[in-house]
Amino acid sequence: MAPNSSGKNRPVKRNGNKSGGIGEESNCESLLKNKTTSEGFRYYGPKLEERWTLLWTIGKKTPGVVPDRNPLENPPEWFDLDRFTKAQQLAKKYYLSLNIAHFIGNILLVLLPRITVPIFATGRSSTVYMVFLRILSTVRHVSCWYKANPFDKTTETHKSLAKVRRACHLNVSKLMNEKYPLKDDLWLSQFDMVLTQWSLIGLVAIRPKQCGFHNTTKEEFAEYIYFWRVIGYCMGIEDRFNCCLDYENYEEAINYMHICFERGYKPHLDKPCPIVRAAMELTEGVFLGLNFIIPKSIICYEGFMKYWYETLEVPHEIKLDSMTAKISYGLQVFLTDYLLKFSFIYTIFSIMYFHMLDTLYVKVNQVREAIDQKYHDVKYEIPNECGVYSIENKLYRPNIQELQA
Secondary structure, three states: OOOOOOOOEOEEEOOOOOOOOOOOOOHHHHHOOOOOOOOOEEOOOHHHHHHHHHHHHHHHEEEEEEEOEOOOOOOOOOOHHHHHHHHHHHHHHHHHHHHHHHHHHHHHOOOOOHHHHHHHHHHHOOOOHHHHHHHHHHHHHHHHHOOOOOOOOHHHHHHHHHHHHHHHHHHHHHHHHHOOOHHHHHHHHOHHHHHHHHHHHHHHHHHOOOHHOOOOHHHHHHHHHHHHHHHHHHHHHOOOOOOOOOOOOOHHHHHHHHHHHHHHHHHHHHOHHHHHHHHHHHHHHHHHHOOOOOOOOOOEEEEHHHHHHHHOOOOOOOOOOOOOHHHHHHHHHHHHHHHHHHHHHHHHHHHHHHHHHHHHHHHHHHHHHHHHHHHHOOOOOEEEEEEEEOOOOOOOOOHHHHHOO
16 A cells, blocks of 8 residues: 555545445435534534534543442333343344454554553553453453343343443542542543443444444344443443434434544544554554464454554554565455355354354463563553653653543
8 A cells, every 4th residue: 555645554445334234325424424513523413413512521521330320230211121132142143243343343442542541550451461361351241241131130141241340440430530530521431431332333333344244234233233222221321321322213323323433533543642652552462462372364463453444544554564464464355345245154254263262261371371471571551751651650640631632
């Protein structure tokens, strides 16, 4: 790919949201696509604009998790167990695609400054192995959520959600808001929780074919939206902020997912600040860990991120300097854009994926020893204008203006 005048690669538009299926361009989109907001963002109509404004303003000041309000205790009035179970069964049909979406979504989530700093603050992502384990743990938890009733305390699904709420969200919220309080803002706010929710469902909506959803219907997509509406509620997201609420029509659901990406994610990806650049190094650690199980020729950081940055039209400086990286990138394009269209091939890759996961779970301790031995000197920290500090340094304070941008 030829570089542009700035030395950065031009984003390649893969038309993932305009090629039919669940991501096809609607008539509503066509009418509004030339309108913009005062901030220069694409305009999506008064209803969705008002919803985003509520999330952007009030959502940032509203706690994402509250100790004395456990959403797992009682289902909402709109909860339909039969429909939720149907959505779980349907997920098995496209489970590989869902996992692709979850994986890249989780990578993108780490690149948001409001998420990056808490990740560093916990001290659980300071080494290659810890970064790798964090992703593996997320995959394992999300897999549990597709199994049973989240409001039944005896199920694995409920126990997993309860653990994430307690050990991750509540603990991190308490740590950040007490040790590094923001002015007129909160860490792990409803805004942050919604962007976390988006990381698990958003790409299914805006780039379905790049995730392998080549034959998904609108009706099936509606069930995925309902499933993640329920999970969002279980995570503590209020109905007024939930990005997976029922909408009047299919186009509204798609368009709101676009808004969340274009305004919540893309500005940080297009022009990464120092904190985001530190997070980019951290995400590279995920692939360093994966490559102990999967050859770099199949998946590597450069090939994978180049593909997705191009897919999402994000300017980047990623170069494929090695033959391994070029092969990995080529395989990514061939697999997601072509091979996964065929059900037989899709089934084969699904089997291979689950075998890989099983191998990882069994050999996780062996992988840890190998990673720690090879990358023992790699430490992930957040840089600022005064140098490089650990988040645990008492003198360190996040750059509030940067984080609230």
